[in-house]
Amino acid sequence: MEAYHSVENWLSWMDDISDKDYVIIDRFLRDELYSGIRSFFLSKLPNFKEAGIGTDTDNQIDSSVRGDFTYWLDRKRDVQLEPFWNVVDEVLHMFNRYCFLSLSGYEFHLAHYPSGGHYDKHLDQFENRNNRMISVVIYLNEGWQNGDGGELEIFDKDGSSFLVEPVAGRCVMFKSAEVPHAVLQSHKSRFSLTGWLLYQPSALGQFFG
Numbered sequence: 001m002e003a004y005h006s007v008e009n010w011l012s013w014m015d016d017i018s019d020k021d022y023v024i025i026d027r028f029l030r031d032e033l034y035s036g037i038r039s040f041f042l043s044k045l046p047n048f049k050e051a052g053i054g055t056d057t058d059n060q061i062d063s064s065v066r067g068d069f070t071y072w073l074d075r076k077r078d079v080q081l082e083p084f085w086n087v088v089d090e091v092l093h094m095f096n097r098y099c100f101l102s103l104s105g106y107e108f109h110l111a112h113y114p115s116g117g118h119y120d121k122h123l124d125q126f127e128n129r130n131n132r133m134i135s136v137v138i139y140l141n142e143g144w145q146n147g148d149g150g151e152l153e154i155f156d157k158d159g160s161s162f163l164v165e166p167v168a169g170r171c172v173m174f175k176s177a178e179v180p181h182a183v184l185q186s187h188k189s190r191f192s193l194t195g196w197l198l199y200q201p202s203a204l205g206q207f208f209g
């Protein structure tokens with residue numbers, strides 16, 4: 001299949017994430033794919049559920065920590081998103097090839113922070129499950145303006161931090177276990193597509209598959 005982005009782009013993004021633990025890429029998806037995802041998002045809004053903290057077996061809802069509503073995606077069911085899944089395949093491949101990771105899975109959800117929602121500072125790791133390697137967030141907020149809130153706050157190792165505006169088409173990727181981050185209170189509805197590239201400890205399938 002034809003590559004979605006050039007190798008030169010991938011090399012510079014992989015350099016960025018290796019050096020700084022995060023990379024920010026504007027207009028990551030072509031217009032057509034971006035619009036398809038946004039329409040899909042809007043069509044699913046009635047089905048979103050209040051997000052919890054923790055894993056499937058140990059999930060707690062606590063809107064003082066996290067105020068978003070999510071809709072988990074499923075590649076087999078959500079076939080309208082196939083062009084997006086193809087990009088996910090490419091992202092996985094590029095991390096494996098140029099960052100020497102062994103990624104072999106992913107999980108993605110749509111996220112809606114209603115006005116007033118936020119997410120406290122955290123790492124994208126669970127105590128009882130530590131296979132999230134790379135976090136990927138793509139923002140779908142058209143007409144986002146200064147003052148709308150909902151910025152992603154990324155913390156550096158020295159404790160200092162900076163804000164990333166959740167503008168439409170922007171993609172942020174970061175190392176899930178290394179980069180503490182938070183979502184500042186949003187003053188408008190805030191839309192994103194968020195996922196994690198997963199490390200799966202060497203299963204037999206990797207050798208024989």
Ligand SMILES: O=C(O)CCC(=O)C(=O)O
Pocket residue numbers: 111119124137151152181182183192194
């Ligand atoms: O939407 C964002 O900017 C980040 C969301 C987040 O941190 C999460 O879902 O774990």
Ligand SMILES: [Fe+2]
Pocket residue numbers: 122123124135181
């Ligand atoms: Fe997070």
